[in-house]
Structures are given as C-alpha cells and as structure tokens.
Amino acid sequence: MDHFLYRDGALFAEDVPVAEIAAAVGTPFYVYSTATLLRHFRLFDEALEGMEHLVCFAMKAASNQAILKTLAQAGAGMDVVSEGEYLRARAAGVPGERIVFSGVGKTAREIRTALEGGIRQFNVESEPEMEVLNAVALSLGTVAPITIRVNPDVDAKTHAKIATGKSENKFGIPIARAREVYAMAGAMEGIDVIGIDVHIGSQLTDLAPFEAAFTKVAELTEVLRADGHDIRRLDLGGGLGIPYSHSNQAPPLPTDFGALIKRTVGHLGCEIEIEPGRLIAGNAGLMVSQVIYVKSGEGRDFLILDGAMNDLIRPAMYDAHHDIVPVIEPAPGTEERPYDIVGPVCESGDTFAKQRMMPPLAAGDLVAFRSAGAYGAVMSSEYNTRPLIPEVLVKDDQFAVIRRRPTFDEMINRDTIPEWL
Numbered sequence: 172m173d174h175f176l177y178r179d180g181a182l183f184a185e186d187v188p189v190a191e192i193a194a195a196v197g198t199p200f201y202v203y204s205t206a207t208l209l210r211h212f213r214l215f216d217e218a219l220e221g222m223e224h225l226v227c228f229a230m231k232a233a234s235n236q237a238i239l240k241t242l243a244q245a246g247a248g249m250d251v252v253s254e255g256e257y258l259r260a261r262a263a264g265v266p267g268e269r270i271v272f273s274g275v276g277k278t279a280r281e282i283r284t285a286l287e288g289g290i291r292q293f294n295v296e297s298e299p300e301m302e303v304l305n306a307v308a309l310s311l312g313t314v315a316p317i318t319i320r321v322n323p324d325v326d327a328k329t330h331a332k333i334a335t336g337k338s339e340n341k342f343g344i345p346i347a348r349a350r351e352v353y354a355m356a357g358a359m360e361g362i363d364v365i366g367i368d369v370h371i372g373s374q375l376t377d378l379a380p381f382e383a384a385f386t387k388v389a390e391l392t393e394v395l396r397a398d399g400h401d402i403r404r405l406d407l408g409g410g411l412g413i414p415y416s417h418s419n420q421a422p423p424l425p426t427d428f429g430a431l432i433k434r435t436v437g438h439l440g441c442e443i444e445i446e447p448g449r450l451i452a453g454n455a456g457l458m459v460s461q462v463i464y465v466k467s468g469e470g471r472d473f474l475i476l477d478g479a480m481n482d483l484i485r486p487a488m489y490d491a492h493h494d495i496v497p498v499i500e501p502a503p504g505t506e507e508r509p510y511d512i513v514g515p516v517c518e519s520g521d522t523f524a525k526q527r528m529m530p531p532l533a534a535g536d537l538v539a540f541r542s543a544g545a546y547g548a549v550m551s552s553e554y555n556t557r558p559l560i561p562e563v564l565v566k567d568d569q570f571a572v573i574r575r576r577p578t579f580d581e582m583i584n585r586d587t588i589p590e591w592l
C-alpha cells in the first residue's frame with residue numbers, strides 16, 4: 172500500500188500533485204511519502220507486539236536524514252553498515268543505544284567511532300573482526316556488546332546479488348562453527364555476548380527460507396545457552412520483499428513475518444530485533460522523470476527520459492522491474508503501445524524497460540517510477556557528470572526538498588588539479 176494515487180486524472184503524492192513538485196524542483200527527482208514510510212514501519216512494530224522488540228530500519232535502503240528522523244520519531248532504531256551511516260543516523264538524532272552496526276568489513280576506526288559515540292550492539296561477522304573489536308574496546312576501557320551473525324546456509328531464492336545466507340556468501344560465520352566462535356567470544360574481556368544475528372538476503376517473496384533460518388537460530392539459542400552463554404537478544408535481519416509490479420502476486424506481509432517470528436523463536440524469551448529496509452522505504456518513494464524525446468527506431472519506439480541508470484540503477488544492476496506510470500492519468504480506454512524506456516547515459520545498460528506497454532507519450536510528459544524509495548537515491552552516482560537528483564519529502568499537503576540538486580560548479584570544483592599541470 173502506498174500514498175501515490177491518481178486524483179481527478181493526475182498523480183498525487185499524499186495531497187500534493189506530483190506535477191506541482193516537478194514544476195518547483197525540476198526533473199528528475201525522488202519523492203517520498205511520510206504516511207507510507209510510517210505505515211510500513213508501524214506494520215512491523217505492531218507485528219511484533221507482545222514481544223520485547225526494536226525495529227531497526229536498514230538505512231542503506233534510504234539514508235536521507237529527513238527519512239531517518241521521520242522513522243526515529245516513530246520509535247525506529249537504525250541498522251548501519253558504515254561509519255558514514257552511523258554518523259548520519261546520529262546527525263538525524265538517533266541515539267547510539269538504538270543503532271546496530273552490521274557489515275563484514277568494519278575497520279578499527281569505524282568500531283572506535285561507534286564505541287565512543289554509543290552503540291546498541293555490533294553484529295560481528297568474523298573472528299578477525301572480533302579480535303579487532305575486542306582490542307579496540309579494551310583500549311577504550313569499555314566492553315562491546317555483540318551478536319554474532321551466523322550464516323545458516325539457507326537458499327533465500329532471490330536475485331544472486333542480494334542473497335546472503337548461503338555458505339558460499341561472504342556473510343556471517345558458518346552456523347556449524349558457531350559454538351567454537353561463541354566460546355572464543357565468551358573468553359574475550361572486551362566483548363559482551365548478548366545474542367545471535369541472522370540476515371539471509373533481500374527481496375524475499377516467500378516465508379519458507381526465513382522459517383528455515385529462524386528455526387536454526389532457535390536451536391542454536393538453546394545450544395549456546397547450554398554452553399553457558401546468556402543469549403538474550405535475537406536480531407533476525409531484514410529482507411522481506413515488496414511487490415514491484417502491480418500485476419504480480421503480493422509477497423507475505425509484515426504481519427505474517429511477525430507471526431512466523433513468534434512461532435519460531437517466541438518461546439525463547441529473547442528480545443527481538445529486525446532490520447527491514449526495502450519494505451519500509453521501497454513503496455514509499457517514486458522517481459519522477461520527464462520525456463525528452465520519443466525516438467522511432469528499427470521496429471521500436473524509444474522513450475528517452477531525463478532520468479538514467481546513474482539515478483536509479485536497479486534495472487541495470489538487478490534486472491529489476493519498476494512499474495512506470497504517466498503523471499497524467501490516461502483517459503479510460505486509451506490504447507497502449509510498446510516502448511523501450513531508456514535514459515540519456517552512453518550505455519545500452521541504461522535501459523529501464525523493453526517493450527513496455529504505455530499510453531502514448533510525448534516530449535515534455537512526466538512519468539513516475541513506482542517502488543523507487545529503497546536502493547534508489549542511495550545507489551545513485553554522478554556518472555556522465557550528471558548531478559545527483561533532488562529528494563523531496565511529502566507530508567499531507569506539504570512538501571520539502573530534503574536534498575537539493577548540486578550545481579555544476581559544486582560538482583566540478585570538487586576536483587583538484589595537481590600543481591604540475
């Protein structure tokens with residue numbers, strides 16, 4: 172469910188016409204709905220009611236501080252994967268005790284920043300990382316709270332680039348070696364073992380892989396407790412998928428996910444953490460773009476947009492589908508025709524959709540990419556010296572630019588020329 176609907180023939184973001192935002196900020200741009208962000212966060216929060224829990228937004232999905240603040244004010248914690256994300260979350264007002272630090276390559280410096288600034292826990296992914304964490308904690312005279320991320324060797328049945336829970340993936344420690352690694356952690360003075368972490372992948376559209384993983388975590392909890400570890404927190408990761416196409420079958424809902432958690436680990440009395448990213452932000456954002464040209468090719472027509480792969484890379488990177496809709500609603504009965512929808516970047520990979528059925532469009536028309544709120548703006552680049560596009564947040568009938576488009580001078584002046592030139 173989202174808050175981007177047609178009203179009187181025009182696409183709205185909550186109570187703001189999308190065309191009005193386009194007129195104010197220029198295209199292309201991202202626009203997010205506060206109501207959708209909050210609705211999705213609350214669905215997870217409510218799904219875990221009755222268990223002590225914290226929903227930590229995986230901010231790599233959408234890390235603008237206005238989004239973080241919106242969610243944090245509703246009670247969300249944050250899952251960060253870098254020092255930059257940690258500092259960004261703190262800048263948005265998220266207290267350290269609501270931030271968990273994930274990722275396979277935390278450096279000593281990143282660890283120090285988080286320990287000094289305050290952190291809920293590190294999700295440790297390897298023994299060498301644990302040794303560094305222990306050393307840094309001892310050097311600061313403190314103790315680092317940790318879970319250890321276990322790799323349950325479960326096939327998440329998602330795109331290979333976003334599957335993380337198979338034994339061949341770089342993430343976590345093999346679950347078969349968990350007792351050994353927990354024993355090592357238990358003996359470290361700078362480490363406080365508080366729980367177990369698991370995250371098996373992204374855009375999962377079936378609960379079965381989650382069930383397999385959570386069941387293994389439940390068994391491991393009992394084993395580790397018997398070994399003398401005080402396992403009191405389970406971080407069950409994120410990964411629940413969203414419907415990218417309105418014609419597809421809808422994936423399971425947060426309520427189903429919550430019920431599965433209760434069923435698989437509820438009896439253990441642990442505090443539960445989850446780290447959803449995509450499901451909170453994905454359908455809460457559009458990328459809006461303008462048609463520059465309609466070009467007739469050999470047996471096909473190209474819609475050339477001002478948005479490109481550097482602005483939204485998911486189609487090029489993950490073969491992802493985004494529904495693309497005109498901002499002016501087509502009259503009922505309008506005949507659709509196939510277009511190849513492309514951007515201006517000098518690569519054939521800069522193709523958003525092939526032979527997509529659309530109502531007839533002309534230069535100057537606006538289109539909106541749906542479900543672009545997660546892994547959209549955060550993955551954008553300045554490839555082809557194209558400015559990062561603005562982000563806009565809507566709340567009821569108000570909208571605000573939450574990241575403005577840089578000027579060409581700002582972009583160009585970031586380079587420095589060596590003296591010898």
Ligand SMILES: *Cc1c(COP(=O)(O)O)cnc(C)c1O
Binds near residue numbers: 232274370447448545
């Ligand atoms: C990416 C990631 C998430 C979020 O995944 P979504 O599919 O966006 O819900 C959660 N936890 C970790 C450790 C991640 O790397």
